[in-house]
Amino acid sequence: MRRRTLLLSFPLALGGPALGLAADTEDRPDAPAGYPVSLEQMQQAVAQRFPRRYPVQGLLNLDLQTPRLRLLPEQNRLRADMAVEAAGPALNRAxxxxxxxxxxxxxxxxxxxxxxxxxxxxxxxxxTLQPKVVEMLNTYAPVLADQSLREVVLHELTAKDLAPVDAMGMQPGPITVTRSGLVIGLVLKPL
Known part of the structure; x- marks a missing residue:
């Protein structure tokens, strides 16, 4: 396995990984460089915000459990898969x-x-739900997706993390999903 040399390295707060401007390339010269964020770090951040309950028009409640995150590097996206329980006055059972x-x-x-x-x-x-109930839930599902995960924080950088980057006149830029996590690219700050 060939690795690119780490050009710049700064210790992160609390003994975290090094902030570097080069990444492990694993024999891939086009591997993105920047600040790495692991899948485990994101999973821990999401776990702090779940479970969540969402009422559906006073008929039932949807209880969403902590999502399991999956990386989709081919689409530069993530997937959240979560268990959900539907229960309430409109249903005979959960x-x-x-x-x-x-x-x-x-x-x-x-x-x-x-x-x-x-x-x-x-x-x-x-x-196990009746088709009419499933149809109603599918109508409501995009709103539920938006409410449950829109703007959910997956990782937070500290001021200490960004101090060396700021001192170099740089800031976080594009985010790339890789097979092992994310890489936050670093770009020059606008003048």
């Missing part, structure tokens, strides 16, 4: 299902966070 959403990422400079955006419903599945 029903278990699955809810999958795909999304892109954006960097929010005001609070130094990576956030989910451009959500697309991939699947909402309740095998």
């Amino acid at each position: 029903h278990q299902g699955r809810f999958d959403v795909e999304f892109g990422l954006r960097y929010e400079a005001s609070d130094r966070t990576l956030r989910a955006h451009q959500l697309r419903l991939a699947r909402l599945d309740f095998p």
Whole structure:
């Protein structure tokens, strides 16, 4: 395995990984360079914001459990797969299902966070529900996807993380999804 030399390295807060301007290329000279964020780091951040409950028109509640994140490097997106339970006055009993959403990422400079955006419903599945109820849920599903994951924070950079980058006149730029996590590209700040 061939690796690119680390050009710049700064320790991150709390003994985290090094912030570098070159990444492990694994014999891929086109591997993106920048600040790495692992899938495990994102999974931990998302776990802090779930479970969540969403009422549906006073008829039932949807309880979403912590999503399991998957990397989709070919589309430069992520997928969140989560268990969901539907229960309430309109149903005789609780029903278990699955809810999958795909999304892109954006960097929010005001609070130094990576956030989910451009959500697309991939699947909402309740095998034991009546077809009319499933149809109603599928109508509501895009709103549920938007409410449950839109702008969910997947990672937060600290001021200490960004101090060396800022000192070089750079800032976070494009975000690339790789096979092992994310790489936040670094770009020159506008004058």
